[in-house]
Amino acid sequence: MAIDNIKVLINGSDWAWPDAVRQIFKDRSVELLMVKRADEALNVLQHRRIHTAIVDMDSKMFSGLGMIRIIRGSFPLLPCILLAEDAEEKLLTAALELDVFSVMNKPVDIALLQNQLHRLFVKRYNSNLFNS
Numbered sequence: 003m004a005i006d007n008i009k010v011l012i013n014g015s016d017w018a019w020p021d022a023v024r025q026i027f028k029d030r031s032v033e034l035l036m037v038k039r040a041d042e043a044l045n046v047l048q049h050r051r052i053h054t055a056i057v058d059m060d061s062k063m064f065s066g067l068g069m070i071r072i073i074r075g076s077f078p079l080l081p082c083i084l085l086a087e088d089a090e091e092k093l094l095t096a097a098l099e100l101d102v103f104s105v106m107n108k109p110v111d112i113a114l115l116q117n118q119l120h121r122l123f124v125k126r127y128n129s130n131l132f133n134s
Contacts, residue, residue: 014038059086
């Protein structure tokens with residue numbers, strides 16, 4: 003199944019993360035929506051159809067787990083990928099409880115992220131959009 007107008011939500015970060023993600027999406031019809039505050043995330047989620055969220059756990063702008071809790075409050079089935087500097091057991095347990103699709107270590111291996119996006123889109127949307 004082909005899906006058009008793919009929208010991916012990410013939280014802002016103080017490293018080159020948004021630019022790296024844009025590189026993955028540049029040859030695909032994917033719109034990247036970056037938010038810097040929790041209220042922005044909620045607003046985007048309420049007014050746009052988001053297909054997945056990629057959340058930086060270590061963002062200084064607002065908590066990654068906080069963002070996932072906001073997402074789960076209104077959109078419990080939205081697939082999320084969590085990026086973390088230190089994915090210790092406590093974080094992995096919290097991610098599991100919040101039904102996070104995948105937890106990835108930073109710095110992010112872009113090929114691995116693309117693979118995770120491929121798995122996510124095949125499983126959730128029956129789409130090969132991210133097949134390399």
